[in-house]
Amino acid sequence: MSKIQYQYDPTHFEASEPLVTKKENLRVEEMILNIGPQHPSTHGVLRLEVVTDGEIITDVIPHIGYLHRCFEKHAEKLPYNQIIPYVDRLDYVAAMNNEHAYVMGVEKMLGIDKDIPKRVEYIRVLVAELNRISSHFVAIGTYGLDIGSFTPFLWVMRDREHINRLLEWVTGARMLYNYIWVGGLYYDLPLGFEERCKDFITYLKPKLKELQTIIVDNKIFVERTANVGVLPMDLAINYGVSGPCLRASGLRYDLRRVDNYSVYPELDFDIPVGEGKVGTVGDCWDRNYVRVQECWESVKIIEQCLEKLTKEHKRTRDFDPQAMVPKKIRPKEMDYYARAENPKGELGFFFRTTGTYDIPFRVKVRSCCFVNLSVLPAIAKGVLLSDLIAILGSLDLVMGEIDR
């Protein structure tokens, strides 16, 4: 027995999501085009109100909030360790990185961030970098779909499946893990994981070369994306853009190096930046080039982590990944803004704690996609309508994180 809960009424939509552009202010040749919220190229439930003059875009207004799940309200009602599953669901294609950022913030507030065993830290970085590759694969693959090349999508999904299976083996879940805990990990790595992961890296390297050939070196791809959606560095900084989008604009800024958190200072990797090899610095091609290069750097990090995990910090019988997990998570009274480098940019968590309660007073998420999307109206003015889709895809948005 299902009762009808909602009676459709066209006025409801006008009241809840009104158009910003007034129809009477439009010029004769202009029109309003609505893209989304259910459109495959918007990567989720993003609605764009586009004012076009023929095929030229005069204005873009993003309407967001269709996936709003009140994360911040939930977080005010839950203890710190129970927030972690919600954190997974922010950027659901890079859940490990979210957990890592959140957990580091809480550990810093508790003052136990220096006592975490090295093996735990290396496992954290290992799984986070695996997830970074898988997130970049989704970005590159779906970007191919957006601009009309189907093959790379199938290729990256095939390779991402291996990562998903590896992480499923470790955590028991394919996308939303709840694996990194405050003070430790849920489990140690399963027996034989290091060897399997090494095999996977051997398998992945030629595939990354193939991906490079079919995406960034491909003449059709270059023609389509070079000089499209140029984001100059000053504009990027002023809009607070972070992650690959900022690095593609030419700034070598990576929080893994700036903050030197976790074990990243002990690891050797480069920070790729956009150089404008085929077009202008900061165009759509550069953003994807940076992502592909970052996959190579992640592979480097994973290899070093595996090296450490099999030699220096190898598995022992008495190693307990939950040894440092505190019984009671109650930080002192303070305000703290923790940040970490996600695949998509700077993910920040602001905490206010009261010191008398196990539940945070306020948690605010500084979402990287939210900020990266806000730059879209600035760079999409005056471009062709088909280029709008190319620009939108190159920003690599995940609506779960924008709407929270």
Added chain:
Amino acid sequence: MTSEDIHRILTEKFSGENRIRLLKYALQDQFLIDKNDLVELCMELYSNPKLYFDYLACITGIDNGPEKNTMEVLYHINSLVNELRIVLKVVLPRERPEVHTVSHIWRTANWHEREAYDMFGILFTNHPDLRRILMPADWQGFPLRKDYSEQYTYHGIKVKY
């Protein structure tokens, strides 16, 4: 550069008793400022070559609840060139929380301020486009306020389930 140095540079320009107060915390220091000084101070932070805070990372609204009867807005600002970080804090009355926008200095502020307005009802004067951003335009109340209670129905849909 420590936060004391930044405080010294700022007090040279903004002299006066306790105009800018440095609050020391264990992990991150904060600068408590008057809301009327905000825009001028941000302009100084942005344009002073010794500081050059060019990257606004986050704007956080906080409701302290009906007992304390205050709201706060926190600005987390970074300088990418000088590798500095600063936290500005503005305390507002809860009856009419109103502060000037900084979106003309850092355009990141545009959406973050819209979010703070949406969730707390903090008004940002001279904001170019102060609309709700996450909630629907005709939603009633501000969800992240401590004394918020949701409306019973929304367009005929029961809200509480």
